[in-house]
Amino acid sequence: MSRLSTGFAIAVLAVAPAAAVEHQKKPPAPQQRPVQSAPARTGAAPDLARPELPIPSFRDMMRITPHGVPSAPPEGVAEETAAPAEDPFDPNADVAFGAYQRGLYLRAYDEAKRRAEATPPDPAAMTLLGELYANGYGVSRAPETAVGWYARAAKAGDRQAMTALALARVEGFGGPKDEKAAAALFEQAGEKNEPEALYNLAVMKFERGGAPQQAVAARLMKRAAELGEAAAQYAYAVLLKDGRGVEKDPSASAEWMRRAAEQDDVAALVEYGIAVFQGAGVVKNEAEAARLFRRAADRGNAIGQNRLARLYAYGRGVERDPAKAAAWHALASRQGLQDPWLEGFVETLPPEEREAASRLVARWTEGFGPVARASESDAPPSTSPQPSAAAAPAASKP
Template sequence: MAVQAAAPAVLAQSNPAKPTREAPTKPPSEKPADPARVDLAFGAYQRGLYLVAFNEATKRIEADGSDAAAMTLLGELYNQGLGVRQDPVEAARWYRLAAERGDPHAMASLGLMSADGRGVKKDPAAARAWFEKAAGLGEATAAYNLALLLLAGGAEADIAAAARLLRVAAEAELGDAQHDLGVLYARGKGVPKNPEEAAKLYIRAAKNGSIAGEVELAIALFNGEGIAKNEAQAARLFRRAAIRGNAIAQNRLARIYATGRGVPRNLIEAAAWHLLASGQGLPDSWLDGVLKDMPEQDRKRAEQLATERAAVL
């Protein structure tokens, strides 16, 4: 997501540690009817023993045809291709069976698949309906995804509703939701303008792995907006996000190297990061002007650094 945008362009995978389209790092939470039962299926999933998880979940469903949590786990295994051949259609089938039995994580996953047209027919209305059902049951990533749909509409009432949903997801420690809610507080959209609250949310987002949150925090620190101004700390955060491939961070890092704010002035570093950001579609005419008279030897060194970094980003 662009730092200046009010909402990221992608929906969040149901119940991941970090809301992205990538495979989740932990399974959907489960509340078995019999707490005394040893949870072999989910324990195996957490240890990366996916075939064991598949077999144990299958046994559970054979023993109890209403075991929604085990159905959701099978859906996740088929969805991600973990221990079994990846099969979005089969994943959607298991998610639907679980959703019909009230599992909010399965509902959230069906919403995402409906939005993408993956395993099921692409159907934005169905996606929204599934997100609404799951969010109504307190599913955090469904609340986040529903907020993104509302933000895309842009109506004032929708933005206010999105802010409430983002709060639910933020309290569940979804880093991207914390970032997005922080942006709303910074701009006074859907919530009262509050730079201090925005900065607090950026801090939490960064701790929860949101690169966008880390970049916003760096910007707030650099400008002293809602938090004590600290250009050196901002530079460290920009560099960390830049190394992780964030084009905005690369651009901002190039600018502070060019001006010597927060770091010693270094035009070679400025040019190297500028090349990386430009290569990702983020040009900067101001930097072009600052760097146009660099000695040829320095320019070649910057190009070499950019090439080396691009190979590992």
């Protein structure tokens, strides 16, 4: 079973790959453009309109947290986070979680096991044990044991365990697949205001419930968005823009997209950047759009890199810089996002501009460069089959 950085990676229902951006409407590559002349500045830079972006899909958003306080678990088995250490003399400190968060998995296991076997047992500790066994952190990876701990914690009322167990039932991790049981668990966790459960339940209804369930799914997605889940905020923004399960509302869509972008949801950074560039449901601001594209580009998103390259080529929202345009285009191309127009633009550049672009690419991708630091979870989506008509909401084209 494939995984994300933590917990379960549920099968992606449908993802529009970064490489799937259509080119048929792009202008032909320039043939005899003077080397240093700027591209024509009539209208928007070509094809900055909505790209193909990931659509909502089942995803693992499990974040084991103490006392319901949001916090992300460590990215690597031996990696420590920037979170402060728990005070061992604080009676309210969650020592097991603190150790887990800092990558001290043996200590986290010992403390969680002690609390899980206490009288009365601690449901949160059971959930943490499930996460350790699910990922093989400090112990041998054991899906059935993980699911057993999730089930015990869920029975005791832990909403995160309900979500984890539901994800396991969808995937068939540690036991047989059972989507009916998964939906029931998502509903139980959703009643306890677990945003990840609400998000995944909404996706399940979109993908499996057909048109009659779209309004219900939209309401669930909105609840998850209101609880602060960035992926749900992005998804709900897409629903509002496309009018799926809700009335179309460009202004509200832009606002939810902004909230998701503020949490560095990469798809939202790109799409909100496009909305800001075009003034669609929000005040037009090309400089702000460029900053949003840069944040997505720094996180390794090919579409953000491509859009930023076009802005540098045109000098829209940024000072025109052919070398930076070529550099960002090169990074996007490495990920399979081809752009004939930019290819033609780069071909017109003199050797010194191309050499400068190569140096920029090396600086950005080596050592502590911004793209080198991009986490795997922020990378562009991988190629997946296109959704069916009843699948979750997709980002529409203009």
